[in-house]
Amino acid sequence: MxxxxxxxxxxxxxxxxxxxxxxxxxxxxxxxxxxxxxxxxxxxxxxxxxxxxxxxxxxxxxxxxxxxxxxxxxxxxxxxxxxxxxxxxxxxxxxxxxxxxxxxxxxxxxxxxxxxxxxxxxxxxxxxxDAESLDEVEIIAERTTVEFRLDKKIYNIGKDLTVRGGTVSDVLDNVPSVSVDVEGNVSLRGNDDVRILINGKPSGLVGLNSTDALRQLPAESIERVEVITSPSARYDAEGTAGILNIILRRSKLQGLNGAITVNGGYPTSAGISGNINYRTGDFNFFNTTGYNYREVPGNSFTETEFFNGDDPSTFLTEDREFDRIRKGINTNFGVEWYVNDTFSITNSIVYRNSDNESNTINLIDETDAFGTTTRTTRFDPELEDDKTIQYSLNLDKQWNGNSDHRLTFEFQYETSEEDERSFVNQDGTDVEDVSTVEAQDRVLIQTDFVQPLGENGQFELGYRGNFNKLDTDYNVAFSDDGINFELSSALSNNLLYDENVNAFYSQFGNKLGEKFSYLLGLRMESTRITINQITSGNFEKKNYTQLFPTVNLAYEITEDESFTIGYNRRIRRPRSRFINPFPSRSSPTSLFQGDPDLDPSISDAFDIGYLNRLGKLTISGSVYFQHATDIFSFITRATDDFYSFETNETVNINDPDFDEINANYDLVPVVIRGPINLATNDRYGGEITFTYRPNRKFNVNANFNLFQSITKGDYQGQNFDAENLSWFARLNAKYTLPGAIDWQTRLFYRGPSETAQSKNKGIFSTDLAFSKDVFNENGSLAFRVSDLFNTRKRVGDSFTPTFNSTGTFQWRQRSYNVSFTYRFNQKKKRERSNGQGGDDDLEFEG
Missing domain, CATH: 2.60.40.1120 (Carboxypeptidase-like, regulatory domain)
Structure with missing residues (x-):
């Protein structure tokens, strides 16, 4: 490579x-x-x-x-x-x-x-x-619009005030059907197995850790988000929930144009981002660059009760304070060469570098069977450095000026490195040296051919190869005196993980008469996984080939009312961390361990959608059902190990000296968490979105999603059957005040959730923003408050036969942000790709 x-x-x-x-x-x-x-x-x-x-x-x-x-x-x-x-x-x-x-x-x-x-x-x-065109432009300038395709919904990101100066995570959390939890994990209709793409491909802008990367990409770099709940055969079958395809801004207007945004806030944050485009003759140069600095304070509190048979329970309380600093720069530079009217070549390079710090103070109180409490203070300063470089080449050939008759070829090479290191200090003494070094190389090769057939028909076939190599080196060393460290052979390990996926697909679509459209596809994916555990010498290979059929149907009752029906089969492959048999530690008493025998999970999903435009009111919704086998469930179980905060040592119950150590020190049970293939899961639900715009000064958007999850399975004699009915609702309202000041409020509520081993309470949050256009609408000044009432916290309980725990976690506290955007040779986001917006033609598009 x-x-x-x-x-x-x-x-x-x-x-x-x-x-x-x-x-x-x-x-x-x-x-x-x-x-x-x-x-x-x-x-x-x-x-x-x-x-x-x-x-x-x-x-x-x-x-x-x-x-x-x-x-x-x-x-x-x-x-x-x-x-x-x-x-x-x-x-x-x-x-x-x-x-x-x-x-x-x-x-x-x-x-x-x-x-x-x-x-x-x-x-x-x-x-x-042009009155009709002007009305469309005004709508786009004021709010996010939605376009409907046979297999997706496209949200063009408009003048959404609650994400000004924010990140891609903030944008996604404003998109109907999508939610982002307090830890930054993205889910689609309540399912967190979402495939996230940038411009239709896995991207270096996301890197090894997609959660952190999405929090660093500037919101202003996004042009639109495609929500694909019923993907056609063109897309990877990975991601049982579906696909989120994030399209970055790129203009094709002649001349020089772009925009720049600066922002700052409290807790301390600052950033600058911009997009620039220069089109001259047959060449188009584009660049999107952003730098940000954010301090992200957070906290968590956990109280655990350990059951000791006939003896009194013992208790462990952990009170954590997080002080995080996130610094990062990302840039995407490229050039398009329009060789002639039917052939173009695009080269681009992506570079991302983030330098993160995290200082965690953990106050640990142990209460023994006699009610005696011992306090330990642990300080965990972690440094993390992530770098990604990605090169892309794209060839696009069209015939006879018809964009529907084309051949495309893409090559992408990406290399990423992630280096984490921390020295854990306990009661004033350095006791642990923990480091994780990951290096990843990814190659993507893809070609697609589209051939129109007749007036409305379209045939498509293609190939896609994803080749991924990941090297994870995890080292843990302990010290008794804070000076001399000894490497732990029980925890330290080196894992080499290779995943190669070769896929071929074909699909055909057509429109029958003026009302009915269909798109039928079949995708074959052949997967080869190699797991080479260098430390233990374990070497395993997994090979499997699956077929993934897709069906998308649409019926247009009138120009404003339509139905869609979709079926697709999807796969969830285990990530490298899920199959690494060596445990990794989030704390001395909590381990995560993978299973090398973990199999992929296969799901079959059905979706029925409805759209109706009733003048100033638009209603869209869907009902869906998904059946998955061999699902990944994360269970927590007790081990035979116990930890002493007084000696900073772990002792096994079978150790000959265990009874003596237990008599002299307070021992805390060590628990382990990891994935298993737990039988089946049935998920069904419905969502509905209302958009109402009575006049140009006021518009409101409401989204409601209700879903039921039923999991059935047993593991090691314990039943893990669980039923969970949950929901989330989002309300966005925007009003123009006197003086042309825009005011936007966003309310979000996620309902309670439950698994076989846990219960989580509902989460409510409120965002508020104001904006004013200046400099003849070339500039915009915005102020926003995220989590106005400081209520975005996860509160839940966990329960097992050997212990119960309750906890609260808050990733970030209430924050304030001021941003200023200046656009040159752009008129308040009037330009739009492909000249579309608010379009509901149910055409074919992969």
């Missing part, structure tokens, strides 16, 4: 060098008083000038685009945009052109077959407002 990287870098550099010249080899840019001008040929140039105004008011239109299309060359040869006075002055190679004058929300003006052989002033163009 190390030999591949230099070759990839050289190819990327070569593409950049090609991007510096046009097919004719001439200088691509000419500068004058127009915003941006291109001139690809060395033939005689003439100067074309004119002005552009709004028809009704006569006000000059800045940033209107003027394009010169050559029918002879079948491409746009050059173009430019108007200045602040609405004037343009563009050098153009002499010739015959179709000239188009456009401005967002205005009707396009075209001059056909215009012969240009000398300098010419075209005069003044008065553009007329």
């Amino acid at each position: 190390n030999k591949i990287l230099p070759t990839l870098i050289l190819s990327f550099v070569a593409s950049l060098l090609l991007a510096q010249q046009t097919p004719g080899g001439s200088t691509p840019i000419v500068q004058n008083n127009t915003k941006e001008i291109t001139s690809p040929n060395l033939q005689k140039e003439v100067i074309v000038s004119g002005s552009i105004i709004e028809k009704d008011t006569g006000v000059p239109l800045e940033y209107a685009t003027v394009a010169f299309f050559s029918q002879l060359e079948n491409r746009i040869v050059t173009g430019g945009i108007s200045d602040v006075d609405g004037n343009f002055r563009i050098p153009v190679p002499a010739g015959v052109y179709d000239i188009s004058i456009e401005f967002i929300s205005f009707k396009k003006v075209t001059i056909s077959n215009k012969k240009l052989i000398q300098d010419e002033n075209l005069g003044s163009f008065a553009l007329e407002i």
